[in-house]
Amino acid sequence: MTDRLTPGDTAPDFTLQDQDGAEHTLGALRGRKVIVYFYPAASTPGCTTEACDFRDNMSSLQAAGYEVLGVSKDELPALKRFQHEQALTFPLLSDPDLAVHEAYAAWGEKNNYGKVVTGTIRSTIVVDEDGRVELPLYNVKATGHVASLRKKLGLV
Numbered sequence: 001m002t003d004r005l006t007p008g009d010t011a012p013d014f015t016l017q018d019q020d021g022a023e024h025t026l027g028a029l030r031g032r033k034v035i036v037y038f039y040p041a042a043s044t045p046g047c048t049t050e051a052c053d054f055r056d057n058m059s060s061l062q063a064a065g066y067e068v069l070g071v072s073k074d075e076l077p078a079l080k081r082f083q084h085e086q087a088l089t090f091p092l093l094s095d096p097d098l099a100v101h102e103a104y105a106a107w108g109e110k111n112n113y114g115k116v117v118t119g120t121i122r123s124t125i126v127v128d129e130d131g132r133v134e135l136p137l138y139n140v141k142a143t144g145h146v147a148s149l150r151k152k153l154g155l156v
Helices: 045-056 058-063 076-086 099-103 145-152
Strands: 015-018 023-025 033-038 066-072 092-094 107-112 115-120 123-127 133-138
Touching: 033 045, 045 058, 045 066, 045 076, 045 145, 058 066, 076 092, 123 145, 133 145
Parallel strands: 033 066, 066 092
Antiparallel strands: 015 023, 015 092, 033 123, 107 115, 123 133
């Protein structure tokens, strides 16, 4: 497992496809602030809560200059269905080989209902305009996460 990212680290660059098959490259967003969040699986209760929370806060996040990218190991058809069912307004990126999850330390052992399992560690990494990690958050809770994030970013 990769060491967790810390503030000031260079955010690992990546290129992934979204729910429509379009490619998104982190490096192409230089000059913009980017919120990259990792979630375990599309259309599950916690991930739906978190995604809808981002959707419902999108205008204020964008007004503050942030782009949002959701990343999961789901294949494109599942992401397309999730985006459509929840009217999500930001890219959902597919990382089926887990390379980006691993580069961001968002894949590994976690405690799931009292059992240690290997899987996606619900994480949010805020990347600044220079491509550096501004705020790395690991093991976040789906419910209330965006409100907590907005507070940490000084957006409340």
